[in-house]
Structures are given as C-alpha cells and as structure tokens.
Amino acid sequence: MQSTTLIYIVITVLCSLVIAFFQYFFKEKKQPKIVIALFILKALSLFLIGLLLINPKIDIVATQNIKPKLSVLIDNSLSTRFFKEEEKVKEILNIIVNNEELNKKYQISNFSFGNSIKVLDSLSFSETSTNISEAINSVDELVKNNKKATILITDGNQTSGNDYEFLMPKDKVFPIVLGDTTQYQDVQITQLNVNKYSYIKNKFPVEAFLLYEGKGAVSSVFTLSHNGKKIYSERIKLSSENPSKTITVNLTSKEKGLQYYQASITKLKKEKNTKNNYKSFSVEVIDEQTKVLLLSSIMHPDLGAIKKAIESNKQRKVTIEVIGNKQLNLKEYQFYVFYQPNFYFRRIFEEVSSNFLVITGTKTDWNLINSLNLGVKKNAINQFENYGAIYNDSFLTFMQDDIGFEEFPPLRDKFGKLRLSNETQILLYQKLNGINLTEPLITSLEKNDVKYAFIFGEGIWKWRSASYLKDKTFENFDTFISNIAQYLASNKKRKRLEVTSKSIYPANAIIQISAFYVDRNYKFDNRASLQLKITNSKTKEVKVLPFSLTNNAYQVSVEGLLAGDYMYQVSVENQNINKYGRFKISAYQIEEQFTNANSNKLQKLAKNSNGKLVYSNQVESLISNLLADKDYFTVQKSITTQKSLIDWKWILVLIASLLSIEWFVRKYYGKT
Template identity: 30%
Template sequence: MKLITELPLWFSPLCLLLGGLYAFLLYWKDSRFEASNPLTRRLLAAIRFSLVSFLAFLLLGPLIKTLLREVEKPVIVIAQDNSESVLIGKDSAYYRTVYKENMAGLIDGLGKKFEVKTYSFGDGLESGISYKFDDKQTDISALFNELYTVYSNRNVGAVILCSDGLYNKGASPLYDHSIGELNAPIYTVALGDTSVKKDVILAKVLHNRLAYLGNDFPLEVLLEAKELMGEKTTLKVEKEGKLLFSKSIDINKENYIETIPIQLRADATGIQHYQLRLTTLEDEVSYSNNIKDIYIDVLDGRQKILLLSNAPHPDIGAINQAILLNKNYELENRLLGEYKNSGPAAANKFKAYNLIILHQLPAKGKRGIKLVKAAVASGTPILFFLGNQSDINGFNAIETGLAIQGAGGMTNEAQAVVNDQFSLFSIDDAMAKQMRDLPPLTVPFGTYITSKSANVFLKQKIGMVKTEQALIQFHTLNEVKLGVIAGEGIWQWRLNSYERFATHDLFNSLISKIVQYLAIQSDKSQFKVFSKNKFLENEELRFDAEVYNSSYELVNDPEVNMTIINSDDQHFPYTFSRTGHGYKLNAGKLPAGSYKYKAVVSLSEKVIQETGAFTIVPVQIESFRTIADYQLLYNLALKFGGKMIAKEEISALVQEISARDDIKPISYTEKRLKELINLKWVFFVLLFLLSTEWFVRKRAGVY
C-alpha cells in the first residue's frame, strides 16, 4: 500500500504552513483566553492546526495505491458419458458402486490441489456427474464446444473424458477445433467393453419418411450377428399386432451380415408405426437391439411447387436440395424461356401449383414482367428472390409489400438479424442465434419501404449497423401470400451451415419453414394449434397456438388449455403461456408412443376446440453399437497431449496430473487506486477534531 497525490507531494509542507498560520492568527492574540489555563489555548491551536492542515492536504487529491494478487488454481474438467451404451456388456452394478467410488476418490484427490468441475454428457450437457446412464444419444463435439465457451478464458489444467468412445450425434471429436483452443491435455478413461460377444442386431433400417396412400414403399434392413454361427433367427415386420412380413435367417458365419429388401403397402393415412423384430437367441449381450420401430407418414397427395428462374444460379440448386428433402413436395424447375405465353393462359396454368418461386423475376429489360403479373393474378402464393438480374422498378409495381427506391444498380452486403416481433412461424433461440453468423447476402442498394401490413422475418445488418430494412418479409395481398427474399447468395448459407455444424439442418429448416408457411392453404379458423407430428423421445414437446377475434385479429387474452392423451387413455393437462400475440407450450418429455391432443379456448362466450395427433419415436441408436471404441479415445488423448487410462486405474490420474510441470496456478496482479477522501474514517477524524474544538471552547467560556 502506498500514498500518492494528484498534485505534487512537495505541496505537503505548504499544507502544514497553512494550518500553523491559521491556528496562530486565530488563537495567539485572542484576549478571551487570558483567564484560561495556557494549555487550553495550546490545545485549541493544535486542534485547529491539525484540522486545517488535514483539509488542505485533502485538496492535493491523495490516493491510496494498493496491489492485489490473486492466485487461480488450474481447473480440471471431468466429463462423464451418461449414455445408455456404457452399460452394454457390463453389469450395471459395477458402474453404480465400484466405479462411482473410484470416481469420488478421483474428484477428492484432485480437489486438494486443483479446482474440479464435473459434467455429464450424452444428448445434452449437465453440471455434475450422473450415474443413470440413460441418455439416448452421445454428442462429444457438443461437449467440447460448450467447454470452450465456458472455459476459454480460464486456466484449464486438463480435461478428463470418461466414455466408451461411441458417438452418434454431431461431428467427430477428433476434428473439433474448439477443444484445442483451451491448450489443455485430454485424458480419456476407457469405459464400456471391447470384447466381441454373442449378439444379433437390427443394425439399420433404411426407409422413406413419407409414403403415399395405396403405393408400395421399400424397406432395406441390415442385420448383423456376432459369434452365433449355426444359429437361426427370424425377421418379422408387424403393424398393430398384424404380421406383414417374416423371413427365417440362417447364420452361417461368426461375423454375419445380410441386407434384406422388403416391400410394404401404405394402406392408411397418418403416421403409421411398424415394428421390426429379430427373435432372441440365448446368451445375447443385448436384446434391445433386436427391435427397431419405424414411423412412416402416409399422405394422400403432394403439394406442387414451381421454381421459375431468369437464368441458372447457385441459389437454385441450394433451394432445390432443401425443398426435395420433404417428399410431400413435388418440385418443378423451369427457366423463363420455357414459358411461351402469358396473361390468362399462364394464370390458369399457374393455378395448378401450391407455390410459385420466382428467382430474380421480373428481370432487367422487363423480361418476364407479364408472366409475373399472371402469376400474381392466379392467386397462387409467390416467393420472390431478388438479385443483380432483377428489374427493381418492375418488382416495385407488383405490390408485394416491399418497394426499393433509388436502387440504381448498386448493391450492399447484408447479414441477417431475426425480428423478435415476427410471429407467422416460430424459430427457437438457438436457431436465431445461429442465423446471426450466416454470411451476408448481396442486396439491392436503396431505400426499403415496407408496407405496414407486412411481416418482416429478417432485417438487414450492413457492416456493424442493424437496420430496419427487410431482408426476408411476408405480405398478404387480396388473401394471397407473398414472400420476398431481398438478396442473392443464399447458397452460401447452406455451405456455412454444414461448415459450422456438419449438417445442412439450419438452412434446410429455414427454407422448409418459409415454403411451408407460403404453400399451406389459408385457414380462417379462429383457433389454431401448431406442432410437429413426430418427436424423438429425448425431445421436448413444443406447441404454438393462435387465437383470432371476430375481426380476425390476433388476441391472447383468453386462456388456452390442452390435454394430451396417450394410448392407455391417460390424460395430461397443460396450460399455454402467452407470448407476444400468440401462445407457446413446452410440455416436456413423454415416453415413446402414439398420442392425441385436445386444445380448448373460450372466445366471446363460444368454446372452440382443436384436436390433433402426434407420435413420439423411441431413440434406439445407443444399443446398436455394443463394442466400445477405444481407438478414438486413444487418438484423442494422443492428439491433445494426454493419456488413455483404463477405468480400473482411474485413481492414477491424480498423480499423473499432479506431476505435470505445465499444469500450474496462475497469479494475477491488480493495481487499485482509492481516493483518501472516500474513506469513512476520514469523515470521523474531521468530525472528532471539530467536535473536540467546539467542546473545549465552550468549556472555556469562549464561543
């Protein structure tokens, strides 16, 4: 601790001189003290001297300088695989007793020298270690990404990964760059079992998600058998207890693999549940992988979509791939030159489609302007894509709810920012966050004028500036839905989605939501409930609802209730939460099976009811790989400077980590300056001096 001043410290003697001069002039020749004890005058002079000198010193701006030193222990992160595959091939009692005790000893041993943080991971990440081993999927790369987010600015000493090395979600952890940024070694604890044991496995069932009523649809079944040569099993396919297919399998190899094609008939609409089963054999390591449930959504028709473009463009390929993932859509690609007529003839032809996508039409030189007007006149929903080839003046004349003035052929680079007030369809917070990092689109430069009745989904962020200009918006003209994507280069969003997440799901989901909203027929009912018709058993059930008054305006004053009913006629009541102008419900997780729901709202003394059905699909992926992947664990430890340890030797990690020279505490020094005048004791010293002087003067009879 050190005392410094804002003004030069050599002014201090002047403060003393000022205090002495003040006391001298006040008390030296004051005749009122002649009858008093001489010590009284001296005491008062000393008090006044001290008081004035101290006040003068405070005018110099004195500061107390202190240095604080903080030592941060190395953080040791222990991540426990909580997935179902860990228990396959091993008595679960071992992991809940011996292993649990060993893990507790490891945590206690490391905690004496380090700061220990524990997590459980599987299809999600939770703080603390769980020994339930009930997660339905394993995502090691998500674990690494979360650890980087939380500990990127911390002194991470080591990461201890306790796993069987089997992952079935996310990218390969070997190629995850985020964990390497922590500059910490990874120690892997090998769980599970690598021995090959007797087992017959329904390894994979390939099938389409959709089928059409009355059509045959194919299944391709891959089955495996290990250490069961000479045995027989039977493959059966059943639906609602009815046997649809059966085949006897002769296992003639120790490592037997066979692919079996099956044809089934779609004889009912809705989500149809089929169960494939292999008869069990004696001494199998697991029976859960003998059964696989599949769900086929049987439809009785497709929605037709026309993608009409001015010229070939990479955006068209990206849009095609996203739309064709949904077998409920029949996509037709055409170039402008392939349409020879316009006017009423074209309008009648356009009525055959559920959605028309116009890519950079109308084009420069007024190309396609009549055809675009015919498309609008057909009453079919339209999605416009703008770009360098677009005729902006021709586009402005169509009344899409968006006009761009002063474009002049110039362009801007604009990133996407989700409009929080958008409510035509929902996106979760994770998707909104991911969209902020998508590459910019090339948009026309100009002043964007959006109709008051339009709904802006994405706004433009140009450079670092968030604008109110629409990037993606929707508008309804004479009850016809119109959408505008005001830029080109959307193909880059698809590539970026795969680069960041090793999947195109972000881009595909975005296009799917836009197409679904535009293509779906208008529903003028006053109460609507939205949800998926199929959920995974480890997925939360989310529902959205909308209520409209007699003027067809969104309201959310009345309470919305829902009852979910399972196949055993058990009822689960819920109440929706109000959000903005709509409603949302998170019903949590429910067991796999078929469910119905009934939602009810009271509006203007009228009770409105909405019903529906959905299926929760079991996640069985953890049981289909029964042999632990120690090679992955070894490679992870080798790549990141650690070591693979057997689960029985887990206690050795305490000595192993403690002996490393590169895992050390970090000392942080912080300099702090505090003004002396802000200290409480300064006030009380001044108060004491003033009070003492006043008391002595009063006692001496001098006021």
Template identity: 25%
Template sequence: MQSFQIHTVYSPWYLLLCLAVGIGVSWFLYRKGGPWPTWLRWLLATLRAALVTLICFLLLEPYTRHVKQEEIKPTVVLALDNSQSVQLFTPEPQLQQTLQRTDQLADRLREQGIHVELQTLQNSDSTIAKLTGTSFTASTSNLHTLLSKSSNAYKNRNLAAVVLFSDGIHNQGPTPTFQSYGTSIYPVALGDTVPKRDVVLEEVQYNRINYTGTTFPVVAKLRHFGFAGSTVNVQLQENGKSIQSKRVALTNRQQAEISFQVSAPSPGKKHYEVVVQPLQGEFTDLNNRRHAYLEVVKGKLNILLASAAPHPDIKAIRSALITNPLLEVEVVIGPFQSPNFKKSYDAAVLHQIPNSNGTGTDWLRRLRQANVPSLYILGSQTDYNSFNSLQAGVALPRSSTQYDEVQPILNSSFQRFSTEPIAQNRITAWPPAPVTFGEWSLAPSAEVILYQQVGTVRTTKPLLVYKPSAPAPSAVLLTDGSWQWRLTEAADHGTAQIYDELMTHMVQLLANRRNQKRLHVYPIKDEFEVSEGVAFQADVFNAVQEEIYGQTISFTLTHENDKQTSHRFRHEQGGEGLKLGTLPAGVYRYNASTRVDNQTYTDNGEFVVQEQNMEATMAVADHELLSQLAQRSETSLYYPNQLDQLEQDLLKEDFKAILRTKEEEKDLLEQSWFYLVLLALACTEWGLRRFYGSL
C-alpha cells in the same frame, strides 16, 4: 491482491492548477478574517479550498481503475459418458467400483491443490458433487458434446486436462477424434471389447415420404454373433400388431437382410416396428427392435418458381426446394416462358415480380385472382409502386437507387416453424446481400423471420417477412442475393442444410396455409425425439382472415393406443403456446377447438414422437476411438484398474496456478461516493460557519 487508482484523461499536472484555483478562492473569501478564531478560519479556508479543488478536478475527466488479482488453480474435468450402453456392456459391480474410485481420485486431486469439476452427458451447465450413484439414462452417446462442453465451460478457468470415462461408443454428433478441444484428453476405457452372443437389428431402411395407392419396401438389416446355423423370426408390426412375418436363416456371414412390402391405402403418418424375436442365450433383446416413422400423402405440392429474368437465385432456390420430396417445382424464366396455369399452384415464388419492365404482370394478376400464396423476392428490377399495392406485409414508400449490404439475423421468437440449433450461428456467417435503402414499413399482422445487420450493428429492419392474413398468406425476401448464402454454407460445411430448410419451410408454410381456416393449431415440428419437449402454436382468424388473440383453446391429445389427455391454453400474441413436455414414442393425433364470434371452430392433425434405440446397436465397446483420442493428446489410454497410474501422471504434469489481473475502469462522475465527499465538505463548512455565528 487489490489496488484502487485514480487517473485523469488530461495531464495530472493540471491538478496543480486546480489546487491553485481552490487556494485562490479560499484566500479571497477568508483574507479579511471574521468572527472566528484563527484556527477555525484556517480550517474553514482548508475546507473551501478542498471543495473548489475537487470540483475543478472534474474538468480533467477523472476515472477510477480497480485492479484485482486472483489466483486460479488448475482445473481437471472428470467427464463421464453416462449413456445406456456403458451400463449395458459394463458389469454392474465393476461400474459402481469405478465410480467410487473416481470420486476418491477427485478428492485426492483437490488435496493437491487442483480444482476438480464433474460432468456427465446430461447435467447441462450445472455441476454435480459426485459420480457415485449416477444414472446411465442418456439415449445417445455424443462424446463431442461432452468434451466440448467440458472444455468450453472451463477454458477461462485454467483448464489443465479432461479425463473422459467412456466405452468409446459414439453415435451422435461429430466424431471426436477429428476435433480440437484445446486441452489434453485422458481417456479411461469402460465396457467390454469381447463380442457377446447376440442378434442385433442394425438398421431399418424406408422412404420417409410415400404416396397413396402404392407399395413401398421396409428393409431390415441384421447382424449376429454366435448364432450361425440358427433361424430367427422377424416381424413387421403396426400399432403393436404383427402384419407380416418372415423366418431368416443366420449364416456364417453374420449378416442378413429382410425386405417387407407394405401398401399405403390412406394418407397420414404411419408408425411401424420391426421386431426380431429373441433367441435363447442372447446377451440382450434391447437391440431387437427398431422403429420406422413415415408419412403417406395424396400427392406433391405444386410450386411455381417464376423470375422476370435469369438470375443465380433461381438455381439456388430450386436446388433448395427439390431437397423436399413433397414439393414439385415448376421453373419459369421470363420473358421466354410462361407458367402452365392448366394445373393449380399451391404456392408461388416470384423473383422480382412485379417487374419494372412489366414482365410477369399477367402472371401475377392470375395468381392473385386464384389466391395463390406467394413469396416475393425483391431486387433492383422490382417495381416498388406496384409491389406496395400488393400489401404483402412490408412496403417501401420511397424507393432508392442506393443499397445497404446486410447480413441476416434469425429472429428466435418466430415459432411457426422450427430451426436447427446450429441455424443461428450458420446464418450469421452468411455473406452480406444488397437491400434497397429506405424506411421499410411493416404491416401490423406481419412477422419477421430474418432481421438486417449492417456491419456490426443489429437493426430491427426486416429482411424476411411472413404475413398470414387474407386473401392469401404471403412472404417477402428483401434481397436478390440469397444465392450467395447457399454457396457459402455449402462451401463452409459441405451442405446447405440451413438455407435449404429455410426455403422449403417457407414455401410449405405458405402452401399449407392456403385454406382459410379460422383456427389453425400446429406442432412446431412434425417429428420429435423422445428426449425433446413437444410444443404447439396456434393461429385464430376473424371473418376477414385477420389474426386475433385472447381465445382459450381446448386441446385433446390421442396416443396410438387410444389413450387421451385434455389440455387448455390461451392464444396470446407472442405467447408460448402449449408445451406438453416429453412424450413416449408413437404417432399422436390431436383435436383442438375454440369459440370465435359465438361459433365453435376446430382443427386437427398428427405428429410423431420417435425413438431409435441407438445405444444397444453396438454390442461391444470401441476402445480404438479412445486410443486415437489419447494419441492426439499425446497421453495414454487407461483402464479402471489403472486410476492410480492416471493420478500419478496427472500430478507429474505439475499443473501450475495462474494469476489473473482484472481491471475495471469507471468514470468518477458516475460514482456516488465522490459526490458524498463534496457534500460532506460543503456541509461541514456551512455547519461550522453557522454554529460560530456567521454565514
């Protein structure tokens, strides 16, 4: 049902006054008669009165209201866990029969006036027509994402229930039994809870960062069912070749642990595999292999964290930086301490230096002479005149004693390092921090990482800035209140993951860019999953280390099996870089080259695409998790042979359709049809007067 209404801001009784004005103007024009018959004079007077009345009516600020009512049927979502474990541990005939019966269930529910939607782990926001023929290829089971995606997508469409078809194996994301989804969950249990005769490589433990010239352990943990008294051969492989092998006796404890000692002679990324040789009678060998991806480095990056005075920021930043084992942090608090310049620094974090009291001026001079990349943190004690002279990427020509309380907003187009998908929401929840009020000027080569939000207004003012130019890269954080961000995130989520990653990535970006290469090509992440798209960005600099654009970059990718592929992409400001799509697991090395000023410049590096076969680790279904989901929703746990009972229970709930009213208001001045009415009245009057001999 729809209705169309016209309302006014002022009292509708004023319409009588508009009508009186229209009649008055019409009477004044046509009171003396004219060369028209009486009927025409009355018609012309009516047209003129209507025109003037409608024009005066606009003074009442009229607006239209379009009211639309629609009936929304109850929606039931049939959510299928199409992970690899479901197909692995469910007999194929039984699985296909269940999918066919589920599609039939959907058809019968639709016949009863219920809107049915189908969802899987991998179909994103798109809809699918039927579940029969679904491929079970999802490499992880994130039941929370499946349930939240189903409930969020249809929460405004009269969502009545979500029917979850799963084996209960959950190996990624929050545990669904502790989450709220705003609707009833009806679990249908797939898979088999009877353990199979199998040897499972449950876990491989290792240090992700190791140092050259040392040895480090790679520890494999086994679990087995039905093979007590047997022995199994476990190998440690590198690049497909066995480098160590051990025989392990399987006991009644059903668990075993094997440790390999590995040396690290040269730096770089390493890819090891622990492989358990299959035994006769094993249910599957998919869970007999796990990967270990680690990095061997020459030494840690030496980072100076210096402050002109004690401040809570120092504790927060230090706590963030020491979460990365590659960073060695030296903390110096003036005026009581001084940096140890006997060793060179890879990067420096300078808190309110340059300082209005002069503390740290000598430190800053020595760091600038050594071209040490620096992150400047500004605050109430900053000497802005001295800071502006540093040309660090942002400047405040006129300092002020006033402050804005601003919240950070992540710039999603900044791609020099990647952030977790949860970063945007977490960062916007950080509390406001003080920033000196003024018109901040941004250097042409500077890039904004965080913007300022004042209250509810998102601005284009910078809050965290990065400048890659010579003589050394720099970054600027415009507030000394970031310690509140770390405390808030840790209190809300139990960990300050996003704050810590932001600070460590920022320092690593500065430290790794200390060398003044003319070409810098880098992956947006050091490690990718096999399901992620691999992407690269590039920087090209002129002789004075100013970034330039427009070059064509040649790129060669080498897999660990020495297979090579060639690519080309154009370096554009704000461009997408090079997107390679998904790649098989392994350690990849790349070489890139371009020509600048008639010279060829090159860059190279490596990255990892990792795969962990999580789906085959659990050899039995977890119906207990599904039972807990049913208890929280006050429903029941069903099995594939109980779909008829599930249908009866759903229909017994007697889900109701709802009526939703949608109102749309629009100013009459913005609607073209009203002006067409005015034009029609004026043109009709004018045409009649002209046709009958007088204007």
C-alpha cells in the same frame, strides 16, 4: 507510501502553520495563552483538511497459494444407467472428493455432462445424449490460465458432437472407464434415410444403414413393417471383414395421411443388446398433384435453381415462362412463382385468384406491387443493396428448420423501407452491413383466404450452391423451397388455431409443441389461454398441460412420456376451437445402442493429452499418480493492494469538532 505523498504532507504541515500564524500572531505584540490554543486548533484543522485531500495510502503485500485445478467430469447420460454403473459412479466420486491428500494438492471442481456440461448438483443419469468433446472443450475454456488436470468418468460412447478421439487437450486427461469392455456380437440399424412426404400410389425410397460388431460371420433378416404387417424382408450376411451394409427399398404409398413404419433386424444368438435392432419412422402421404408456373420478366440463374428445388418432389412439375405476348392458361396451375414482376404482370395478378410466391430483385417494378394491395409495400429507390439472412425461430406458418441461412450469400434487391400488413409471418429477417434489421427477407401472409409468400432479393441460386458446399447435398435447400411450395400449393383455408409438432419423437426426448392462435381478424391473440390434452392410445392415460406464451407463439414442453402412440387435443379456453393430432414415441434410445464401453477411444484421448486411462477398480491408483505427478504443484503468488491510512469519516468529524471549538473560543474571548 510514495515519496511524493510525504512531500505533500510536509507542504501541508508548513501551509497549515503559516496560515494559522498569519491569523493569530502576525502584527500582534501581546500573545495571551488563549491565542496559542487557537493557533494550535487552526493549524491542526487545516492540516487534517489537507491530509483528507491527499488521502495517503500504503502498499500491503499479501501472498496467495494457488492450487492446480482438478476437474471431475461425470457422464450423466442414460448409457451409465444402461450399463448399471450408477452406484459405481457415486462411489468413485465419493473417493475422489473425500480424499484429504488430493484436496490439499488440488482445487477440485465437479461437473456433470450429457449434451452440455453443468456444475454438478445431483446425478440423475437421464441425459438423452452424450457430448464428450464439448465437455472437455468447455473445461479448457473455463480454466484458461491455470494448470489443471481432468478426470473423465464415462463409458466413452459419444452420441453427439465432434469426435473426441482426435482432441488434443492442452492439459492431461485421465479417463476412468465405466461399463463392460468385453466385445460382444451386435448388429444394429445405425441410420434411416426417408422422405417426410410422399404422394398416394407413388413409391418412396427407404435407405437403411446396418452395422455389425464382432468376430466371424453372421446372418440376419432385415424387415420393414407397417401397422404390424411385414411389407419387406431381406436376409443379409455380415462379417468382421464386411461389417456394414446399405439397403435401399422403394415402398408404395397406399393410404392417405400420416403413416408409421418400423425397420428391424433379427437378433443374433449371442447378441446382448437388442434395443438398437429397431427404428421407427413416419411418412405423410398426400393425395394431390401440383403444377407450378414459374413466370419471369428476365432470364436469370435463379429460375433453374427454383425449378430444380421444387421438382425435387417428383409430384411437382414446374413450367418456366418469360412474360410477353404469349397467352397463358393460368387455370392449369395450382400455384405460381412470379419472378421480378414488372408492369406486364398487372393482368396476370388480376386474373390469378390462388396462391403465389413473389421474388423481387433489381428488375422489379415496385410501383406495380405497391398498387396491388398485397399487404406489402416498399418505398424503393434505384439503388441496390445486399441483404443477408437472420433465422426467426418463432415462425410457425409451416415447419422449417434453420439450414444455415446466416452463412448463405446475401440476396440483392432495391433499397427501401418495407411496410407489411399485420397478417404477415416472417421466416427470415434482413441483415444489412452486419446490422440485424426488423424487416423481412422472406415472409408469408394470408388475405381473403389467399396465401402469398415473398422473397425480397435475387440470387437464391447462390444459396443452393452454398448449401451443397456446406452439406454435400442439395437436399436441405430443396426441402426449404419445397416447404414453401407445399404451403402455397395447399388450398386449405387458414384456421384460427395452427399447431406445430413432429410425428415421431425418440424415447426420453423433450416433446415441444407450438401453437399459433389468431382472433377473428386473423391477428395474433396473446390474451388466449391454450391447453394441451395428451392421451396414450393404449393405456388411455391422460395428461393435461397449459401452453405458455413465448414471443409470438404458444409453446409447451412435455417430458416423461413412455414409448407408444399418443393422440393430442389443443383447445382454446372459452372458445369452441380445437385442433387434433397424433404422434409416436419410439422405443429406440440412442444411448442404449452400445454393448460395451469404448476404451479404445478413451485410451487415444489419454495418450493425446499425456494422461493415463484407468478402469473403475483402479481409482486409488489414479489418485496416487495425481499426488505424485510433479507437473502439478502449488504456486505462490504475491498480491499488492493499497490501503488508505486515514478513515475519512472520522477525519471529517474531527475537523468539524476542531473548527467548532475554535469558533466558539474566539467568540467567547471576543477574538475576530
């Protein structure tokens, strides 16, 4: 208890006595015994009131023993099952968790990991990817201020994330190697690069990367097949000195629609794992040619960037024109890009009846756009602002991945409040001075069977440069612009039900299918009930699932489908509206591409952290090392807490009782 508290208590005692004395003894010559009792009751009640206000506390010091942390990370991916190590993992975990000496010294926490880390509940060995670096970094973040050790139970084969080989953990990591460490001969297709789209009777490139692991030289045959027919083959030779090879093949698009292909490489004589010898891919063949008019009111670097991006698809030809007195034959073009339109564009807008893209900026005449009834209006002032981008993952007008939009430089446009019609779908929202806005940066809309798109800001050439610096290629940016061009170039009328899905999925992946449904006024209808019906083309097995409403879209996730071809139907309950499609689940599983455990990388990780690598039959040795390790010890910590000396509830009851007794006695004896 602090000295000031004692002083307050003494003062309270004195004040209570003085007040009670003044009330009952001051100027009183005769003091009957009842007055003395009243004096005691008054003084005691006043003292308790003061004590209640002071609320004295004492410090209680307790000691706490803090054990070092021992985190056990268990690889829960398919590769563990592929190496048939499930029972071994459970046996290792059981030995560690039930070791009494280890539990006395360490506080043990168990985690499982695949692509992300989770507190261990159960082991399914069904994760479709392995991210070892993320698991180790997550444990480091979780246990920042405590001394800890980490046991990593894995085969060491990582399929996603940063390479853990170069991690420098702040605490020791003890890998336990699962699986066969014997080096087998193996040839595999590590990567396929192919365009998603092609035009009929045109060539499209297929780039395959092949890798050989093993000793000596081998020979194999690389093959491309379409609908079960061989369309290309090449004999290749690989060796330990030249273990990789890149093959580029130009295929011809002969059939319209979604086409499936398979790349394969023949099995070696002593090859153990052949699941990585095959990979499937798809190409959508489009039967149309596109001519694009890029019409501008000014010369700007954006024009060149847009032209290059659109023409990255060889079936598109862009013509750049500056608005003026020159007569333009607008009927020659399938769609148009209007760059910073001014009042000279009025005639052009009146003549154009097909789809177009409008890009605004500092030279845009917003009075013109506001008068055209395009579904977009802006109260623009002659002041400029820089607008960053926020990706909208609920955008379903066409498929567009996030290519790092938020990292791109801002676009510049006139400042003002945007007003949109209900038919708009926003791809990117605006960010102004670090604040996320609900106004669009890029949006699309459809009206009277005509499709428009707007980019609200100039400077998109900087996006192309930033995309190249980030990815070392223009492909992602060019694909983004090409997606907009593809959407606008299509003359298909908008349908009330649009479905978004991929054409091919890897084995064991979660299949996400999204749908966008509108009413007869082409406004999003959140009252509908949508259903997905999936049919296996070979077995005719049917699976029916309902869609769930997420934001402004309907979505469904499908798991547990076997490899093969599937057809699907999306239907709207009580409406004669259906959408059909198909997709393929490839047999290729990235977790099954390895032939042996990667003990070399795990050894480097152990070395970088001053830990030690052991094999699955050396768990007892590892436990002995952990018990003998003097770097890990229990820390005794003193914890000081304050506890109140009084219970205010009982004090209040006592005060009320004393005051009541005093009042009753005074009244009974006629004391005022």
